[in-house]
Amino acid sequence: MRETLIESLGVTLYEETLDNGLHVALLPRPGFQQVFVTLTTRFGSTDQTVDVPGRGEAWVVPDGVAHFLEHKMFDMPTGDVFADFAKHGAAANAFTSFEQTTYLFSCTEDLTENTRILLDYVQTPYFTDASVEKEKGIIGQEIRMYDDNPDWRCFFGLLQCLYQRHPLRIPIAGTIESIAQIDTDLLYRCYETFYHPGNMLFFAAGGFDPAALLEVVRENQAGKAFPDCPRVERNLPTEPVGIRQGRNVAQLGVSQARCLIGWKDGQTGLAGAELLRQELLTGVILDTLFGRGSDFYHLLLDEGLIDQHFSWEYEASNSYGYTLLGGNTTDVDTLVGRVDETIESVIRKGLSAEAFERNVRKAMGRFVLGFDSPSGIARNYTAYWVKGVDWLDSLAVLNSLTLEEAQQRLAEHLVPELRAVSVIEPVSIATGA
Numbered sequence: 381m382r383e384t385l386i387e388s389l390g391v392t393l394y395e396e397t398l399d400n401g402l403h404v405a406l407l408p409r410p411g412f413q414q415v416f417v418t419l420t421t422r423f424g425s426t427d428q429t430v431d432v433p434g435r436g437e438a439w440v441v442p443d444g445v446a447h448f449l450e451h452k453m454f455d456m457p458t459g460d461v462f463a464d465f466a467k468h469g470a471a472a473n474a475f476t477s478f479e480q481t482t483y484l485f486s487c488t489e490d491l492t493e494n495t496r497i498l499l500d501y502v503q504t505p506y507f508t509d510a511s512v513e514k515e516k517g518i519i520g521q522e523i524r525m526y527d528d529n530p531d532w533r534c535f536f537g538l539l540q541c542l543y544q545r546h547p548l549r550i551p552i553a554g555t556i557e558s559i560a561q562i563d564t565d566l567l568y569r570c571y572e573t574f575y576h577p578g579n580m581l582f583f584a585a586g587g588f589d590p591a592a593l594l595e596v597v598r599e600n601q602a603g604k605a606f607p608d609c610p611r612v613e614r615n616l617p618t619e620p621v622g623i624r625q626g627r628n629v630a631q632l633g634v635s636q637a638r639c640l641i642g643w644k645d646g647q648t649g650l651a652g653a654e655l656l657r658q659e660l661l662t663g664v665i666l667d668t669l670f671g672r673g674s675d676f677y678h679l680l681l682d683e684g685l686i687d688q689h690f691s692w693e694y695e696a697s698n699s700y701g702y703t704l705l706g707g708n709t710t711d712v713d714t715l716v717g718r719v720d721e722t723i724e725s726v727i728r729k730g731l732s733a734e735a736f737e738r739n740v741r742k743a744m745g746r747f748v749l750g751f752d753s754p755s756g757i758a759r760n761y762t763a764y765w766v767k768g769v770d771w772l773d774s775l776a777v778l779n780s781l782t783l784e785e786a787q788q789r790l791a792e793h794l795v796p797e798l799r800a801v802s803v804i805e806p807v808s809i810a811t812g813a
Contacts (some may be wrong), residue, residue, distance in 0.1 A: 381594055387601075388775050389751060394590040395614075400606050401578025404597055405765070406590040407757055415586035416754035417488045417495060419502050420762045423449075423574035425477040425552040426699075431613040432573055438615055440760050441570060442561040443547075444554015446521070447476040449567055451515055452507055453483065453802045461501045470494040476552055478768045479697060486755065491588055492596050505571045507564045516559055523553050527603065531805045534638045537628040538704060542644040543802035544624040545617040548700050570587050577601065581765050586754035614700050621646065622797065629803045638804040639712045641719055643794050645701025656769045657777050662703065662741065662793065666692040667787050668731060668739045669722060669811030670705050676722050685715055696765050703793065712803050736783050744778045 384393045394406040423446050431438035453474070454461050465472040468490035483502050536551050542548040546621045553559075569667050582597055623644050650658055668711045670676055670692045680686045681703045694706035709715045764771035 381591070384772075386772055389748065390773070391751065393772065394594065396578065396594060397559070398598065398601050399603075400577065400601055401609050402580055402582060403602060403765075404594060405439050405580045405761065406583070406588075406593060407761070408588055409586055409751070409754065409757075410621075412587035412754060413488045414486055414754050415488070415491050415584060415588050416484065416758045417491075417498060417584045418484045418581070418743075418758050418762050419498055420480050420482040420581045420583070420766065421574050422479065422579050422766055423481050423570070424477050425496075425550065425554075426478045426616070427574070427614055428547045428549040428550075429617075430573065431615055432610045433613065435610065438613075439569075441566070442554060443550045443558035444552070445559075445562055445566065445570055446481055446574075447553045448515065448519060448559055448562050449570055450474050450476045450481050450483075451519060452512065452567060453505065454505065455501060455506050455508075455511055456501055456541065457506050461497065461655060464497050464501075465494060468493045468497070470497075472498075477763075478548060478552070480763065482762060484758070486549040491593065492644050495584075495593065495596050496600055502575070503577075503604060505568060505575070506569045509564055509661055510565065512562065512564050515746050516562070519553060519559055520556050523551070523556060523559075526551065526553065526737045528632065530632050530634050530638050533630055533632065534640050534706075534802050534804045536553060537630060537804075538640045538642045538800060538802035539702070540626050541628050541802060542625065542642055542702055542798075544620050544622075546619045546700055547616070550625075573610055573612060576609045577606060579612070582756055583762050583765075585757040585761070619699070623800050625800065627801045627803070629805060631805050631807050634804055634806050636708045636710065637712050637806065639709050639715055640704050640706040640802045641716055642702055642704040642800055642802070644798045645696060645703070645793060646795075646798060646802075647792065648696075648699060648701055650696075650758060651768050652775070653769075653773065655696060655698070655767060656764070656771075657781075658701075658789075659694060660774060660777050661786060661789055662694040662696075664736065664739050664743055665688055665731070665790050666694060666703060666705065667742065668735050668786075669726060671718075671739065673739070673742070674735075680715070680718065685718070689810055712801070716801055720796070720799075723790075727791050727794075731783060731787055733783050736786055740778055740781055744775060747774050747778065 381394050381396045396404050425446050429438055429440050462472055465485055470485040470487035472485040485494055485498055540549045687708050690707035694703045741759060761771050
């Protein structure tokens with residue numbers, strides 16, 4: 381077991397890669413009662429065209445299959461796995477994102493037994509034709525629910541404006557039509573391809589003995605046999621440089637318009653430390669311009685143009701990157717115009733050195749405070765691991781950011797030709813009622 385002391389945070393990370401390839405990372409927090417545990421595979425909604433050398437030609441999976449598989453993993457020959465966790469005082473869940481599927485639980489007792497339950501059910505696929513057909517109806521209802529969710533519709537409306545071919549633009553759960561193509565054979569094929577321990581991470585944060593927990597994982601995995609880990613090649617479509625369209629408008633039963641303004645990142649293909657630096661730098665820039673401490677935020681809030689739900693986000697991986705900001709607004713066009721004016725002015729005049737340094741320190745403080753939350757630690761470490769990034773380097777990277785590189789990044793990223801707007805209007809506006 382390898383130990384890495386992060387002196388600036390006062391924490392130690394314990395790591396080991398088991399013989400079957402499973403990577404185990406443990407970050408104990410002495411004095412904490414809660415433990416948050418995740419088991420993650422690099423399989424998400426953007427994994428559509430897959431090639432496994434030695435197994436034949438590349439194959440295309442239907443939209444939504446990673447999310448569908450996540451749902452079906454909770455089926456066990458012995459019954460409901462949630463009941464097993466509940467017997468041992470744990471709350472369990474799972475989620476699928478663009479690039480990962482994560483199974484998790486939190487508990488304050490019976491960590492050993494809950495860990496075994498997690499490892500056993502995720503490593504015991506059990507699908508039947510009847511249960512798969514039943515699940516199509518359940519997920520179909522979930523898809524329809526998302527179709528009526530203004531935030532979800534606005535978000536994917538923006539991604540569909542920004543991206544022309546990248547599967548990022550496809551909703552994570554897929555469509556009613558795409559999930560109709562899923563059957564038991566496909567689920568087992570995806571499971572065997574992506575759920576090998578060599579493609580997975582076991583992570584835990586909170587109050588526990590790392591040596592004892594690692595031994596539980598070792599013993600559990602030693603009792604199971606796995607074939608060699610397949611080498612998976614993800615064949616993403618070539619994404620054109622430009623955006624697909626500049627504006628998307630939909631109508632739903634909302635009381636006030638929602639607006640997201642987004643920029644497609646022209647600088648992709650980064651990995652590791654470079655990707656982490658770009659993500660943290662962009663976040664500080666956005667917080668400086670549009671965060672809750674900015675002049676922009678308070679001025680527009682006082683004017684009533686936005687409300688307290690206004691926020692920003694930057695998300696990036698090796699093959700994509702985007703900035704978005706927005707929320708509820710009383711006037712979409714005025715909000716878009718004010719955002720454009722602010723960016724143009726700051727590019728011309730330069731970022732405030734004082735505001736930039738203040739937001740760097742703010743980001744550092746937020747990162748350190750996050751270590752009081754085992755769930756936050758686990759979710760962040762896992763999400764960055766999937767990208768091949770060491771999240772624990774964030775403090776050092778933040779401390780090294782400069783105003784000059786921020787100014788250059790701002791001018792290169794937030795450009796008008798890569799901007800799009802997604803709007804959800806109240807039905808009354810659309811119909812003229």
